[in-house]
Amino acid sequence: MAEPVPVVLVGAGKVAHAAHLREIRDMPRELRLAAVIDPDPAHTDPVRARFPETQLCATLDEAVRAGARAALVCTPWWTHRDTVLACLERGLPVLCEKPVSLDLAEIDELAAAERRAGVPVAAGYMKRHDPVVALFVDHCREQLGAARRLVVDIHDPNAPHLVDHLMPYPAPPVGPQPPPAAAALARALGPAATEAQREVYARGLGGSLVHEVNIVHAAFDGSGRRLHGRLLHATGWAGSSAVTARWRPDDDLLVDLTHTRLPAHRRYRETVELTAADSVATLHLPSPYARDEAATLHIDTWNPATGLATRRTHTAEPGHTGFRRQLLAWTRTLRDTPAAPLLPGLPEVRADALVVREAALGVAE
Incomplete structure (x- = not known):
């Protein structure tokens, strides 16, 4: 059986706590929360309590050293451009909450970075x-x-x-x-x-x-x-x-x-x-x-x-919510599973x- 994929959660705000974290908790065979990045202890302390082996990191480099192989980006939408670019620079495949960006120039910049990095950016269209x-x-x-x-x-x-x-x-x-x-x-x-x-x-x-x-x-x-x-x-x-x-x-x-x-x-x-x-x-x-x-x-x-x-x-x-099925589909792509679904990009x-x-x-x- 394949090992769970270690991921870093970037941004532990509302959508992370109300949706993604409770799904990850119930998917221990698919995903392992290796690291979390968020400057607010009110956001991260509950994550550490629920996932005691998760490392609290200040940077993506620390998260990579903690074992993260992919990034779940749940920061506010206007920060997505910088966050996703930083993930791609480190070779981390990304699942980014919607809207990935509302700026066409930013989307084009992300697409160019995605091509250079050779790893995909998936959009959080969980429906x-x-x-x-x-x-x-x-x-x-x-x-x-x-x-x-x-x-x-x-x-x-x-x-x-x-x-x-x-x-x-x-x-x-x-x-x-x-x-x-x-x-x-x-x-x-x-x-x-x-x-x-x-x-x-x-x-x-x-x-x-x-x-x-x-x-x-x-x-x-x-x-x-x-x-x-x-x-x-x-x-x-x-x-x-x-x-x-x-x-x-x-x-x-x-x-x-x-x-x-x-x-x-x-x-x-x-x-x-x-x-x-x-x-x-x-x-x-x-x-x-x-x-x-x-x-x-x-x-x-x-x-x-x-x-x-x-x-x-x-x-x-x-x-079996759209959030859960989205994470399951993403895991299959991260594992390069044959016939893995193509997530919206x-x-x-x-x-x-x-x-x-x-x-x-x-x-x-």
Whole structure:
């Protein structure tokens, strides 16, 4: 049996504690947390308590000396460029939380560094690893010729109560963009971008809907359809806490994506629906941090001759989250396992960033 792959966790913040660390804990045959890098003891002390053999390191060089062979990057998004470049310089394959970057120039720089290093950068599109989402993508590919509308609607509390039961320290509230993030957004969108455009780019579009743009791109793969350059309009409202965008990939198909931040709501809700000429496929996704719920896909079809309807329902076993399946898939690539899945990488990151950037710049005051 193969030994677990030793990895360094760079950044022990919310997504690390609420998702990755509890999955790594339950995957001792696949991954070993060799090192953790984070300057805040409130973040790292709980990691050391849960993983007593993990070394607390100040630098990547220390982590490599501690045995790390790959890096899981969970630092704030505006630090990803520097962190991923440093990992590649040391020959460490990377799994980087989304968004890997919202800056096209940075993505191109990372792609060049990836080619020089000869090791891959995988993007943290964990929803793509859910088998129910994969079924939905396959259905979309089969029905694209008859597709009429693809709709995403997300109700997102994005509030501490969503993850506070998973955190060893108080979950941080959503606040104003810190100065480094604001500077990164200004570089990514250009000096003419408004505050509203920067806000929806960082959060509703780049922080959330970029996942669904990636799913749409997967559904469009090989069809010649695209979102970039096909934007009809984008709108932000409620103080930029909500955003919606609409595209027309061809004469017969509209794509609508909406993210609404609703802090008082107790539950996250995401619905993705494809309406075709004779069918409707509805995908319901729980909170990405939920282990006791699973995605559900209903596919309703009609027979025009008989008028009879058929519903097929697909779901998956709770607990095997997209985060876990993503880590399992990453482990297989790190071990160079035959037939290892190809994880989404920088080319997909760039294609997705093109789309959400165009939508952000289309948002009017």
